[in-house]
Amino acid sequence: MGSHERLEVDASGGCQCGAVRYRVSAVLDTSHICHCRMCQKAAGNFFIALIGVPRDAIAWTRGMPATFNSSDKAARGFCADCGTPLLYDYFESKHINLTTGSFDDPSRFAPRFQFGLEARLPVSSLNGWQKAGFGASDATPAGGGAA
Numbered sequence: 001m002g003s004h005e006r007l008e009v010d011a012s013g014g015c016q017c018g019a020v021r022y023r024v025s026a027v028l029d030t031s032h033i034c035h036c037r038m039c040q041k042a043a044g045n046f047f048i049a050l051i052g053v054p055r056d057a058i059a060w061t062r063g064m065p066a067t068f069n070s071s072d073k074a075a076r077g078f079c080a081d082c083g084t085p086l087l088y089d090y091f092e093s094k095h096i097n098l099t100t101g102s103f104d105d106p107s108r109f110a111p112r113f114q115f116g117l118e119a120r121l122p123v124s125s126l127n128g129w130q131k132a133g134f135g136a137s138d139a140t141p142a143g144g145g146a147a
């Protein structure tokens, strides 16, 4: 992934139980979903939704996420108390990825890309899914990083 536009925002989020809270002053225009197997496992779901946040733009305002190194290149962060997936950290990257759904208002950051299509799981004919653009094999930027 190359350079992405930095968007100045004021947004907050956190886990389900409230033990971990964050505030961000900027995001990247990289809101996406990833279908790769590692993200499926990390989210316990068919895919994960993530958005890039410059490391200097995130403040942990309550608690800190626990982390699990899902490979030697990346970690997954989550609330140690309630288990909510909170982040994907690819160590070499200048940004981390927060789970879009953990924001207080995820609707501000609609996914624009999808990655890991080779592992995409079948979705039956959900109402509106195709219209939302997730059903088509949209062109995606190359590379999703090592999960």
Ligand SMILES: [Zn+2]
Residues within 6 Å of the ligand: 015, 016, 017, 018, 019, 020, 079, 080, 081, 082, 083, 084
């Ligand atoms: Zn929690």
Ligand SMILES: [Zn+2]
Residues within 6 Å of the ligand: 034, 035, 036, 037, 038, 039, 040, 116, 144, 147
């Ligand atoms: Zn992935």
